[in-house]
Amino acid sequence: xxxxxxxxxxxxxxxxxxxxxxxxxxxxxxxxxxxxxxxxxxxxxxxxxxxxxxxxxxxxxxxxxxxxxxxxxxxxxxxxxxxxxxxxxxxxxxxxxxxxxxxxxxxxxxxxxxxxxxxxxxxxxxxxxxxxxxxxxxxxxxxxxxxxxxxxxxxxxxxxxxxxxxxxxxxxxxxxxxxxxxxxxxxxxxxxxxxxxxxxxxxxxxxxxxxxxxxxxxxxxxxxxxxxxxxxxxxxxxxxxxxxxxxxxxxxxxxxxxxxxxxxxxxxxxxxxxxxxxxxxxxxxxxxxxxxxxxxxxxxxxxxxxxxxxxxxxxxxxxxxx
Numbered sequence: 001x002x003x004x005x006x007x008x009x010x011x012x013x014x015x016x017x018x019x020x021x022x023x024x025x026x027x028x029x030x031x032x033x034x035x036x037x038x039x040x041x042x043x044x045x046x047x048x049x050x051x052x053x054x055x056x057x058x059x060x061x062x063x064x065x066x067x068x069x070x071x072x073x074x075x076x077x078x079x080x081x082x083x084x085x086x087x088x089x090x091x092x093x094x095x096x097x098x099x100x101x102x103x104x105x106x107x108x109x110x111x112x113x114x115x116x117x118x119x120x121x122x123x124x125x126x127x128x129x130x131x132x133x134x135x136x137x138x139x140x141x142x143x144x145x146x147x148x149x150x151x152x153x154x155x156x157x158x159x160x161x162x163x164x165x166x167x168x169x170x171x172x173x174x175x176x177x178x179x180x181x182x183x184x185x186x187x188x189x190x191x192x193x194x195x196x197x198x199x200x201x202x203x204x205x206x207x208x209x210x211x212x213x214x215x216x217x218x219x220x221x222x223x224x225x226x227x228x229x230x231x232x233x234x235x236x237x238x239x240x241x242x243x244x245x246x247x248x249x250x251x252x253x254x255x256x257x258x259x260x261x262x263x264x265x266x267x268x269x270x271x272x273x274x275x276x277x278x279x280x281x282x283x284x285x286x287x288x289x290x291x292x293x294x295x296x297x298x299x300x301x302x303x304x305x306x307x308x309x310x311x312x313x314x315x316x317x318x319x320x321x322x
Contacts, residue, residue, distance in 0.1 A: 007099065009125055016106040022086045022119025033121035035085065037141040043085075044140040044147065046076035052131035057175070062101050063108030064196045065134070070112050071200045072219065073138035075271040078205030079217040081148040082140035084116060089123040089137075094130040116202055142209075148275070152213040153233035157276035159294040160212075162201050162285065164247040165222050169267020170260065171195025173253075180256035187249035194247075198271035203286035205273060211285075215275035221268040223314055227302045229276065236299035241265070242307055245291040265304060265314055 007015065013028055021027055024034045037043050048069070052058055056065050070087065077084045093101075113119055121139070171191035173179050179188065201217075208215065214229045222244070230237045244264065246254070254260050276296050283290060294305075304314045 012102060012125055016102045017120060017123075017125075020106065020109055020113060020120040022121050024086065025119065025121045028120075028122060033086075033088070035121060035139060037085075040144055041141040042144050042147070044077055044080050044082040044142055045137065046073055047135065047137040048073050048076070049133065049135040051133050058131075060196065062097075062105040063111070065132075066105045066108035067112045067197055069134050069136050070109060070116075070118075070138075071198050072271060073136050074116055074118070074202055075198065075200035075217040075219070077138050077140035078200055078202045079148070079215050079273055080140070080142060081146060081205050081209040081212070081215070082142035083206055084118050084202055085139045085141055086119050086121045087136055087138040088121050090126070090135040091123070092126050092128040092133040094128055094132065096130075097132060116200070142206075146209050148205075148209060148212050148215040150214050150216055150229050150232040153229050153235050153237075153276040153296045154213065154278065155235055155296050155298045157213055157278050157296040158281065158292045159226065159237055159239065159274070159276050159296060160281055160290050160292050161218070161222070161245065161272050161274050162204055162288045162290055163199065163270070163272040164245045164250065165218065165270055165272060166244075166250045166260075166264030166267065167191055167194035167247050168198060168269025168271070169195075169221075169263040170250055170253050172267070172269065173260075173263065179253050179260075182256045183253050184249075187252040190247065190249040191253070195269060198269065200271055201273050201286070201288055204288045207286040208273065208275060211277050211279070211281060212275035213277055215273060218270040218272050218274050219268055221266040222270070222274065223265050223302050223304065224268070225274055229274070230296075230300070230302055233276075233296075236297050237294060237302045238297055239265075239294035239302065239304045240307075241304050241312060243291065243293045245289065245293075262314070
């Protein structure tokens with residue numbers, strides 16, 4: 001039986017990506033899309049690239065890769081207090097990523113488009129000898145003058161996070177078989193899922209407008225990302241380690257190896273919201289638990305304190321590409 005010829009660029013777009021198109025994408029038949037924010041709003045634009053072997057493992061299922069790519073960008077939109085609108089995407093794929101790979105990849109995007117109410121606006125599809133290289137640019141909208149930025153923290157503010165911290169970094173260790181042997185199988189599964197599928201706080205971000213003074217999402221690591229707020233705001237930050245919210249799975253791992261605290265505060269991949277606020281903050285925002293973990297003070301840098309208020313040695317550089 002003769003082999004089926006591989007799909008060309010436009011056949012790929014038509015079969016796998018046109019079903020994902022948002023209304024402004026014009027059915028992906030033109031070279032550009034049309035996008036307009038609501039009256040009185042401005043666009044929020046963010047972009048991230050994912051490279052095989054750097055941001056995801058070669059063995060990771062393509063549907064999970066696609067969903068993580070979309071979610072990390074939606075997290076950036078949420079961190080400015082914005083509502084997501086849609087996205088454009090570029091895929092650079094080696095020949096080994098055939099139709100089955102593309103079908104699973106597109107199915108992952110379709111699932112998250114339904115969950116988060118966004119659609120594909122366009123992009124590009126090219127070939128490469130490898131590795132798989134993906135780029136996604138997400139668009140959101142926020143009322144004019146209400147975007148929450150990094151530079152608004154002031155001494156006296158409380159420091160808060162949504163959800164739990166450390167699951168993403170511990171999840172990568174779990175998938176690589178680098179957690180202690182005594183950690184429960186259920187904990188390993190939970191942590192691996194949190195690494196593959198972060199939970200962008202798309203409802204909590206807009207709900208924090210008017211509450212948060214400065215905000216971003218935890219992608220490079222709690223200490224590193226808090227350092228970005230501190231540097232941009234011209235302040236210092238103190239975090240009480242014992243107040244950092246942990247999942248039961250993370251507590252399980254730390255119970256077997258307290259040295260994993262370094263991964264919890266420095267490893268990244270959590271995509272929770274990290275923000276400062278001068279006034280009261282609800283314990284739950286848009287259905288997501290919120291925990292106060294520290295305070296903003298005068299000075300420079302970020303300190304992590306033990307139960308006695310002593311500064312702990314922490315490698316807080318976070319993930320860096322260069």
